[in-house]
Structures are given as C-alpha cells and as structure tokens.
Amino acid sequence: MTTPxxxxxxxxxxxxxxxxxxxxxxxxESRLASEPELRAVMDELRVARAVLRKxxxxxxxxxxxxxxxxxxxxxxxxxxxxxxxxxxxxxxxxLLFTAAIxxxxxxxxxxxxxxxxxxxxxxxxxxxxxxxPPATMQxxxxxxxxxxxTADSARVAGTATPEIMAKGFANEQPEVQPALxxxxxxxxxxxIAALVxxxxxxxxxxxxxxxxxxxxxxxxx
Amino acid sequence: MDELALIHAAQKGDLDAFNxxxxxxxxxxxxxxxxxxxxxxxxxxxxxxxFLSAFRNITSFRGGSFRAWLSRTVTNACYDELRRRKRRPxxxxxxxxxxxxELESPRWLADPAMTPEQELEADELEHAIxxxxxxxxxxxxxxxxxxxxxxLDYSEVAVSIRAPLGxxxxxxxxxxxxxxxxxxxxxxxxxxxxxxxEESRI
Numbered sequence: 406m407t408t409p410x411x412x413x414x415x416x417x418x419x420x421x422x423x424x425x426x427x428x429x430x431x432x433x434e435s436r437l438a439s440e441p442e443l444r445a446v447m448d449e450l451r452v453a454r455a456v457l458r459k460x461x462x463x464x465x466x467x468x469x470x471x472x473x474x475x476x477x478x479x480x481x482x483x484x485x486x487x488x489x490x491x492x493x494x495x496x497x498x499x500l501l502f503t504a505a506i507x508x509x510x511x512x513x514x515x516x517x518x519x520x521x522x523x524x525x526x527x528x529x530x531x532x533x534x535x536x537x538p539p540a541t542m543q544x545x546x547x548x549x550x551x552x553x554x555t556a557d558s559a560r561v562a563g564t565a566t567p568e569i570m571a572k573g574f575a576n577e578q579p580e581v582q583p584a585l586x587x588x589x590x591x592x593x594x595x596x597i598a599a600l601v602x603x604x605x606x607x608x609x610x611x612x613x614x615x616x617x618x619x620x621x622x623x624x625x626x
Numbered sequence: 627m628d629e630l631a632l633i634h635a636a637q638k639g640d641l642d643a644f645n646x647x648x649x650x651x652x653x654x655x656x657x658x659x660x661x662x663x664x665x666x667x668x669x670x671x672x673x674x675x676x677f678l679s680a681f682r683n684i685t686s687f688r689g690g691s692f693r694a695w696l697s698r699t700v701t702n703a704c705y706d707e708l709r710r711r712k713r714r715p716x717x718x719x720x721x722x723x724x725x726x727x728e729l730e731s732p733r734w735l736a737d738p739a740m741t742p743e744q745e746l747e748a749d750e751l752e753h754a755i756x757x758x759x760x761x762x763x764x765x766x767x768x769x770x771x772x773x774x775x776x777x778l779d780y781s782e783v784a785v786s787i788r789a790p791l792g793x794x795x796x797x798x799x800x801x802x803x804x805x806x807x808x809x810x811x812x813x814x815x816x817x818x819x820x821x822x823x824e825e826s827r828i
Binding site: 411414415417418419422424446449450452453454456457458460461462463464465466467468469470471473475476477 | 652660666673770777798
C-alpha cells in the first residue's frame with residue numbers, strides 16, 4: 406500500500422487520543438500490525454502529540470483578577486455621605502419653611518433675580534449627584550435676600566452674614582418695611598448649614614472616589 | 627466553595643467569586659493565549675480581555691464544561707488580538723530580545739525545582755515548539771493548543787471554537803502531522819525518548 410490517505414491519518418490521530426469506537430479501534434490495530442506505512446504515520450502523530458503534551462506550562466505573569474472599575478462597578482458610597490446629604494436636605498427644607506412663614510406674614514414688595522447658588526453648581530459639575538434641586542435653593546435665597554435687605558437697612562441687628570453680603574446683591578431698597586416676625590439670623594444659619602453640609606457631602610464623596618480610583622490603578626499594575 | 631457555586635455567585639454579580647475563578651484558571655488561560663499568539667505581552671493582554679469578557683457574559687454559561695466555555699472566550703480574545711496585530715504589524719513578534727521580564731529565566735509552572743540546565747533545555751524546546759506552532763494556520767494552531775497543550779477533549783474543543791467534531795478531528799490530525807514535520811528540524815532538542823524512537827526507525 407502507498408502513503409495513507411487523509412481519512413486514514415484522521416483515524417490514526419483519533420486513535421492516538423483513544424476516541425475510536427472499540428470496533429474501529431480493533432480494525433485499525435489489525436491494519437497497523439500488517440501495514441508499516443500506517444505504523445510510520447502513527448508514530449509521527451504520537452511523537453507530535455507527546456511533545457506538545459510534555460511542554461511545561463508557564464506561570465501567568467501577573468494576576469488577572471478584575472477590579473470593580475474594570476468590571477464596570479460603581480465605587481461604594483462613603484458611609485457618612487447619606488447622612489450629610491440628608492442633613493443638607495433637611496436644612497434646606499427648614500429654610501424654605503421659615504421663608505414661607507416669613508413670606509406669609511410679611512410679603513416682599515419686590516422681586517429681583519437671585520444669583521445661582523454657587524456651591525451647588527460646583528457640586529453638580531464635580532460629578533456628585535446632589536439631591537437638592539438648585540431651583541428650590543434659589544427660591545429659598547430669593548426669599549432670604551429681601552429679608553436680609555430689610556433687616557440691614559432697618560439696622561435691627563449688627564450681625565449680617567458675610568457670605569450673603571459678599572454675593573453683591575445689596576441693591577438699596579429704602580422703601581422696604583422694617584417689621585419682621587422671623588429673625589434673619591435663623592434663616593442665614595440654616596442657609597449656611599445647608600451649603601456647608603452639601604459641600605461636605607460632595608467633598609467626602611469626591612475624596613472617596615479619588616481614593617477608590619487610586620486603589621484601582623495600584624491593583625491593576 | 628466549589629466551582630459551580632463560584633460560577634453561580636459570579637452570575638449574580640459577585641466579583642470576589644469570579645476572581646476566585648480567575649485565580650484558578652489564569653495560568654491555563656494565559657498558556658492558551660501564549661501558545662496561540664506566541665508572545666507573552668500579547669498573551670497577557672488577551673488573557674485580561676478574556677476574563678473581562680467572561681465576567682460580562684458569565685450569565686451565558688449554562689452548565690457543561692466551564693473550562694471549555696472559558697477557552698472559547700480566550701480563543702476569541704486571541705483572534706481579536708491577531709486581527710489587531712495584522713492591522714498594526716509594527717508590534718514585535720519576539721520581545722524576548724528587548725528589555726523586560728522575558729530576559730529573566732522563564733517561570734515554569736510544572737516544575738519550579740528545575741535545574742538551570744533543565745530550564746535551558748525546556749526553554750529551547752519551547753522555542754522550537756512555538757516556532758512550529760507559529761508556522762501553522764491559526765485555526766489549526768488553536769485546535770492543537772486546546773487539545774494537546776491544554777488537554778481538552780474533542781467535545782470541549784468543539785465548544786471552544788464552535789465547530790463540529792469532524793472539523794476538530796481533521797484539523798488536529800493535520801496540525802499534528804505538520805508539527806511533526808517541523809519538529810524534525812529540532813531533533814536534538816526533543817526529549818531523549820522521542821529521539822531514540824526517531825533514531826531506531828532510521
């Protein structure tokens with residue numbers, strides 16, 4: 406017989422793996438005993454198979470474990486974040502509440518545009534999703550402004566908050582009435598508390614996220 | 627935890643459970659990629675991609691051989707890498723001569739207590755085998771790597787490359803024959819048992 410056909414080579418290869426049925430294997434074995442060409446190819450296949458199987462395995466050069474960022478997971482929220490956020494929201498609600506009381510008891514005779522609440526705008530740009538809607542904060546501030554304005558012009562108390570004054574909306578409104586039921590320090594404190602708490606929440610989350618990313622980079626290396 | 631429990635946990639999004647699987651399979655995955663790609667750096671990248679893709683698609687594993695399922699992911703990652711390399715042929719195929727950890731003696735998994743001589747021999751044989759593997763068409767190389775180097779059975783290889791059993795058998799037979807032909811040029815590197823057999827036939 407001449408060189409084995411490819412069909413025969415396939416059979417021999419499968420035989421080397423022990424995947425032939427017993428009857429096919431027996432038939433092939435009897436042919437192997439009588440056909441040296443077939444036997445020669447069988448040896449070739451066996452050597453190739455055995456050399457490959459003897460090839461030692463390499464160690465992985467590094468750990469391929471996935472970090473949460475690689476897996477597309479979000480960084481865990483710092484524990485204090487919801488507390489700060491809740492406190493900030495609470496301060497805002499109280500502020501609105503007192504402003505509403507003030508409005509009802511002493512309606513302002515004017516409506517000038519309030520500037521955007523800067524710290525909240527900053528928090529939004531920083532990527533931390535703030536719960537407090539800026540519109541309500543603006544509304545709240547708009548309510549405070551006339552109150553402060555009137556209080557200032559009436560010289561009722563000498564402790565005007567520098568934060569509010571610094572915003573530069575001190576348009577003189579001499580005709581505002583001086584009578585006030587709710588004292589302005591209460592509202593300005595609430596406003597400061599809301600802003601400080603929101604700022605702290607943003608800062609805590611920002612630092613936490615930055616830390617988290619830094620850790621990822623380290624484990625990735 | 628056994629493998630199935632880890633897989634189920636990973637399917638529910640448990641990254642730690644998945645990472646346990648990564649640690650169990652990373653050497654096997656890396657070796658598959660290394661033999662298909664013939665380059666340590668590319669193989670490491672492909673392995674990382676494979677595990678990432680495995681995590682994202684782990685819900686598509688519905689029982690059977692996890693090793694085979696994972697092998698399919700690695701094979702796909704390797705094919706992606708080969709396509710990329712074709713597009714950017716500037717990537718060096720033999721980074722061993724450049725700087726990097728490849729200059730150190732290779733870290734073998736099978737026997738960490740090899741003597742320097744044994745390591746050298748293993749190194750030379752490895753280069754010879756890799757040279758011959760690289761000369762094979764990709765589809766042949768993949769089948770022979772999965773079957774003969776990773777020790778997958780025919781049905782597992784069939785799952786890995788999504789091909790019928792008949793295709794696996796024929797590619798494996800052709801690949802083995804071509805490899806044998808190529809290895810003939812490196813007879814002196816072959817382990818003694820194969821050399822004797824060779825000489826006795828001549």
